[in-house]
Amino acid sequence: MIGPFPYTFDFSGYRSNPLASISTALRRFKPSDVETTEIAGVTAYRWKDTKANRKKMVDRQKFDALIKELDEAEAASKASKD
Numbered sequence: 001m002i003g004p005f006p007y008t009f010d011f012s013g014y015r016s017n018p019l020a021s022i023s024t025a026l027r028r029f030k031p032s033d034v035e036t037t038e039i040a041g042v043t044a045y046r047w048k049d050t051k052a053n054r055k056k057m058v059d060r061q062k063f064d065a066l067i068k069e070l071d072e073a074e075a076a077s078k079a080s081k082d
Contacts, residue, residue, distance in 0.1 A: 011018040026034075026045050033053060035046045047053065 014021075026043075029045065032050075033048060035048055037044050037046075
């Protein structure tokens with residue numbers, strides 16, 4: 001896992017500039033979630049490693065595992081009906 005987000009996104013379908021979308025999303029983070037600083041005239045973002053953020057990440061991982069388990073159970077159920 002790289003950083004707090006183990007997810008990837010396929011930008012191949014974008015017709016516009018995907019960096020603009022990323023920049024907009026970064027600017028929408030709450031100050032309680034990220035630290036910002038200026039480096040060579042460019043805003044840099046860093047995820048704050050706070051107890052609350054770690055709990056959010058663990059909760060998200062548990063949620064993702066539950067969804068995966070439910071999807072697998074649904075697929076097995078469909079397969080057994082066939």
